[in-house]
Amino acid sequence: MKNAKGLFTSNIFWIVLFSLLVIVCVIIIFATSHSPKSGKFAEIYSDNRLIRTVSLDKDDEFTVKSKKGYNIIRVRKGKISVIESDCKNKICINQGEVSNDLIPIVCVPNGLVIRIDSSETSSDYDAEI
Amino acid sequence: MKNKTSSCLKKYTLMALLTSVSLILFMVESAFPPIPIQGVKIGLSNIVTIVAIFILGKKEAFMILVMRIILSSVFSGSVLSFGFSITGGVLAFGIMALTSDVFGVKKVWITSVLGAVFHNAGQLAVAIIVTGTSRIFVYAPILLLSAIVTGTVIGIVSTALLVRHR
Known part of the structure; x- marks a missing residue:
């Protein structure tokens, strides 16, 4: 219980979590920005x-x-x-x-x-x- | 009795001061060159909200936030921008009030990032409701990314302020 709480409040846990989110976001942004769009x-x-x-x-x-x-x-x-x-x-x-x-x-x-x-x-x- | 009145007076003065600081930060930010992506903001006013949560309390911080949003809408915005601000602001405040006790002053950056994420999530939700198109959801990754970056910066600034206040 104490360990779980310690993990939740530790800086490392959140740094890793936010870094992963940033990476995922960058990948999604790059993937979607290259989706083909038709034009007139x-x-x-x-x-x-x-x-x-x-x-x-x-x-x-x-x-x-x-x-x-x-x-x-x-x-x-x-x-x-x-x-x-x-x-x-x-x-x-x-x-x-x-x-x-x-x-x-x-x-x-x-x-x-x-x-x-x-x-x-x-x-x-x-x-x- | 006299002491209580004086501390009350001090509190209200500080609240008024922080509200105006918050409003100034908001104005300063809107004077910056606009960021080409809609909805991406630095969120300087959030520094005041975070600082107020710790040095004045949650109730007072909430009042400062609401006052700032009302005043900033009067000065520079419209009814729509008020809707965006209040939804984002209240959501961000909610999560920050909940997590401020857990993380404390030293880990304020986590609280700040969570606040920024919820702020942008609230604005995105309002944008989808107002325009009625879920296509705006393509902004979600950009908004999440900017929330994490700006939230971290704002959190670090807030920590610096809070440490000096002690």
């Missing part, structure tokens, strides 16, 4: 510059040219994909259609990045506390 807009970067923002609601097809090469980008049914590229590895094409912000489409040889802007959907969380 895609941002297209060429050589680290935002060159175009396209709506995913409207089907479209266009070409992005840079000094290094070109990519043909297609928007269809709220999803965006690269359908043609003059790069060697074709990773951007193989990634297929993307509609969430988890992994952006990147074509390293041509310096192209397509990122989904999920700020509109995430604003639902911005409640007053």
Whole structure:
């Protein structure tokens, strides 16, 4: 009985408990912050510059040219994909259609990045506390 | 008789003083650059609550807390912020009053962390009720994390104050 009470009131017990809670919280925060969120807009970067923002609601097809090469980008049914590229590895094409912000489409040889802007959907969380 | 009146007077003066200190700490904190995550606060006013529990007693500490919340809502807040503050404040006070005897002055940081955790839990509960969405629950780990960190800091400061008061 005395031991149990001693444990409950000891600094070590609480330090360990709170440290564990902190670790669990950090893990949860990291896990949830990377959960995919879909968005209505895609941002297209060429050589680290935002060159175009396209709506995913409207089907479209266009070409992005840079000094290094070109990519043909297609928007269809709220999803965006690269359908043609003059790069060697074709990773951007193989990634297929993307509609969430988890992994952006990147074509390293041509310096192209397509990122989904999920700020509109995430604003639902911005409640007053 | 005279002695009793004088000690009573001393007590009320101290209570008034602590209430204003608490209010000042609250104002100082709201003047800080806002923390981007909603609901995360340092909780400087909690120093006063903890100190008051030990040097004045639980009843007096509770009165100081309620006065501070009413006054701070009048000065800077709204009815909604009053609801948030009073729920969080009363919950935090409850757990701190219960555990202050167990942990004493030396382990005040544990009391302080428990208070901060309950404060944030109360605010989260109010936020879920007010907005009617349980999605806000994603804030829970952030709030728990911040409660443990700020609670520890506030607890250490309170210990330092209480040791000097002795």
